Amino acid sequence: VIVGAGECGGRAAFALRQAGYDGPVTLIGEEPHHPYERPPLSKAILTDDNEPSPRWMSLPEALAEQRIEIVTRTSVNAIDRVGKRVSLSNGQSLAYDKLLLATGALPRALPMAPRPSERVAYLRNFSDALRIRAHLKPDSHIAIIGGGFIGLELAASARKRGADVTLIEAQPRILMRGVPEAIAGVIAERHVSEGVQLNCGIGLAGIAEEQDGVVVTLADGRRVNADCVVVGIGASPVTGLAADAGLAIDNGIAVDRLLQTSDPNIFAAGDCCSFPLDIYGGRRVRLESWRNAQDQGPLAARNMLGAAEPISAVPWFWSDQYDLTLQVAGLADGAASVVRRDMSDGAFILFQLGGDGRLLAASGIGRENAVARDIRLAEMLIAKRAHPLPEQLAAPEVKLKALLAA
């Protein structure tokens, strides 16, 4: 039984079949849809000229062909670990041999506007995207709270549809978490040149919905009049079900290197779980990234069948804004030293090296796919625990592929 029919749960279901499991597989999701991709929700779904539909991760026919039973519009309310059963919101209960929790994450709520309303939106699922999309038109004004990935991608999409955008970020700069300042600077400059009103280092005093709009008051008294406010201030892992069942929680459902929770019959994967990463000395992390969900679903599936395969993937994330693509591989630590490699057309990569010279992370920015190949190679160097020389990393004529072979 798989709880959560998102990227991770969906991939896990197919992977069970690929690994040769022949018994029943049930995928239970509270959304009305079968699994679909979330990254387009802040991108193409908002900017498509035609009325959009979800970008399906799997079609019902593919699920049926693999004999994966999908139960939509239904949540799992409780786990009976002794009886090995889950109870569903439709009143039924279901027995499991192995259970995978792929419950994802939900947007963090802003205390002064904790719930979505007519003019205050959060973005996590397809219907959120449709509601926001309805406000994105020339002459409308969107206020975005939060200069993280979701807020910034939304700003770019809103500008593409001709809406005015004011973005408010409490931190001194956008993308404070996980993106080096020089790269955040390029992204900020681009938003400003596209006409986004960017306000960093300023808090909120209030949000008031009025009949024909919403007023955001900043801490310095300035007022921003908008047709719609979208809050993008981060996400929290969905752990309630696991916590109620007595499973260990530590910034997400705590799993070991095999994605097993504190109950050997229950696994967790994707945005909802935190796990130790061997390549970073066992550091416990939780990732909210599409590829992580895509990798961990199948890994959990194989391990539920007894493969005992540890997590080995290097964290990787991308974001598209205008024609810029940012990619980040690995995990930096605060003390890392930074080496810059300039490429053509303004693209560049920042490599972060640990005190012992080991490559820990690489972040790149450029138009379209400009940095994709080198970030992929950097990811392989990180996986190899390589210690490339800073002067070689800095020199664009030195091929990363050659460093990998060295």
Ligand code: FAD
């Ligand atoms: P989810 O996709 O959240 O799926 C979990 C599912 O479980 C949900 O459908 C939820 O309703 C369901 N569920 C929860 N509890 C229960 C329950 N008790 N019973 C039944 N069902 C339950 N990542 C990138 O790397 N690059 C990007 O550009 C990018 N863009 C993004 C844009 C947006 C707008 C969003 C929201 C995310 C984006 N991501 C991006 C992140 C990526 O989409 C997520 O990391 C990925 O979807 C996580 O997959 P998941 O299956 O773990 O969780």
